[in-house]
Amino acid sequence: MNPLNLSRRELLQALSTMSLSAALPLHAKQTTAEDNRILVVVELTGANDGLNTLVPYGNDHYYRLRPQLGIRPAKLRKIDDMHGFNPGMAGFERLYKNGQMAVIHGCGYDNPSYSHFTSAAYWHTGAPNSGEPYGWLGRLADAIDPQLTPNFLINIDERQSLAVRAARHVPVVFDDPQRFGRKGLYQSRPLLDHGADAASTPSNASQQFLEQVAQSARQASVQVRQAWNDYKTPIDYGILSMDLPKVAAMIHAKLPARIYHTAYRHNAFDTHVHQAELHQRLLTYVSDGVAGFMQDMKRIGRDKDVTVMVYSEFGRRPAENTSLGTDHGTANHVYLIGQPVKGGHYGDPPDLGQLNADGNVTHTVDFRRVYATVMQQWMGADSASLLNGRFETLPVFG
Numbered sequence: 563m564n565p566l567n568l569s570r571r572e573l574l575q576a577l578s579t580m581s582l583s584a585a586l587p588l589h590a591k592q593t594t595a596e597d598n599r600i601l602v603v604v605e606l607t608g609a610n611d612g613l614n615t616l617v618p619y620g621n622d623h624y625y626r627l628r629p630q631l632g633i634r635p636a637k638l639r640k641i642d643d644m645h646g647f648n649p650g651m652a653g654f655e656r657l658y659k660n661g662q663m664a665v666i667h668g669c670g671y672d673n674p675s676y677s678h679f680t681s682a683a684y685w686h687t688g689a690p691n692s693g694e695p696y697g698w699l700g701r702l703a704d705a706i707d708p709q710l711t712p713n714f715l716i717n718i719d720e721r722q723s724l725a726v727r728a729a730r731h732v733p734v735v736f737d738d739p740q741r742f743g744r745k746g747l748y749q750s751r752p753l754l755d756h757g758a759d760a761a762s763t764p765s766n767a768s769q770q771f772l773e774q775v776a777q778s779a780r781q782a783s784v785q786v787r788q789a790w791n792d793y794k795t796p797i798d799y800g801i802l803s804m805d806l807p808k809v810a811a812m813i814h815a816k817l818p819a820r821i822y823h824t825a826y827r828h829n830a831f832d833t834h835v836h837q838a839e840l841h842q843r844l845l846t847y848v849s850d851g852v853a854g855f856m857q858d859m860k861r862i863g864r865d866k867d868v869t870v871m872v873y874s875e876f877g878r879r880p881a882e883n884t885s886l887g888t889d890h891g892t893a894n895h896v897y898l899i900g901q902p903v904k905g906g907h908y909g910d911p912p913d914l915g916q917l918n919a920d921g922n923v924t925h926t927v928d929f930r931r932v933y934a935t936v937m938q939q940w941m942g943a944d945s946a947s948l949l950n951g952r953f954e955t956l957p958v959f960g
Contacts, residue, residue, distance in 0.1 A: 608828075614841055639655040645907075652850075670894065670927075685725075696728055699715065715819065718737065801847055834885060876890065892924070
């Protein structure tokens with residue numbers, strides 16, 4: 563059954579074209595309030611322009627650097643004397659003013675990369691310039707759930723994100739819940755759909771493991787499809803919801819998942835040319851989607867259990883370019899959203915009057931401080947061991 567001497571994980575990955583939760587024994591454990599806490603991570607791929615998302619309208623340097631792209635104060639959704647959200651972000655404005663949004667300014671890392679792929683990998687692993695093979699959410703899942711609960715870690719996307727890659731957990735990865743199922747040739751369908759003859763006994767440990775994996779795969783796909791089919795909501799998520807209704811469906815169905823990762827896909831925020839109108843539309847979709855999701859969590863009584871984190875792999879250059887867009891930058895905002903969050907500003911905004919040799923700002927908050935905060939204060943994990951170092955947390959949670 564295992565002529566290549568593959569590890570159990572490698573056997574699992576070879577068995578299926580999709581990442582499904584391994585069928586390992588679930589040990590009983592005492593349930594606590596923290597066991598209900600859920601983290602939903604939303605990635606804005608392509609590097610969102612933070613300066614035109616939450617505009618520092620009180621800073622004259624902003625308008626000097628962006629004489630045409632700079633959004634005038636009268637158009638903004640102001641939240642204080644210095645900052646205002648992009649005109650299309652009614653949902654974010656409402657969440658902030660209701661005290662349910664923490665804005666962490668200036669998030670980045672030393673020796674920043676301007677490559678989408680490289681910087682995204684750093685954010686996905688939480689380990690810049692290290693070659694870390696596992697994602698920060700994967701490591702988090704391994705730490706807080708050593709029992710390897712099936713369907714504990716869910717990634718909704720076209721393909722698995724590095725962020726959820728784990729040493730022990732195997733994430734459930736799907737795009738369309740209606741079509742979520744294991745693929746195979748016609749001749750193998752009976753075995754994939756129904757498993758081996760119940761009367762037969764596995765002849766060895768490898769065969770038993772493979773049958774357990776197949777059974778888990780069948781159960782996961784059935785649970786996801788059933789959760790989606792049973793989910794109905796009156797909440798308006800806007801035009802493009804970033805798969806957040808699918809997350810809501812899984813939470814509503816009480817799947818054991820406590821960590822979700824989804825994304826606004828296809829490098830949509832790589833706005834090098836004619837940025838203004840396109841960027842506002844994108845931000846409207848994000849703002850409406852996240853605000854709708856939080857309304858839905860309140861509707862189903864889970865708003866106290868859920869925190870949403872919104873991030874992008876880097877920001878944009880402070881100065882506009884000649885194509886009325888913005889080029890690759892460095893530091894950016896991270897948003898933590900939810901009823902448990904202590905709303906407000908955290909960290910210092912980067913100094914727009916002191917740019918580096920590349921014309922970019924210097925980060926003021928190591929992004930791993932945000933990860934440490936989420937891991938330690940919200941999910942109850944030892945962040946120092948997961949991030950290979952101790953990073954000071956932010957007082958975002960009570």
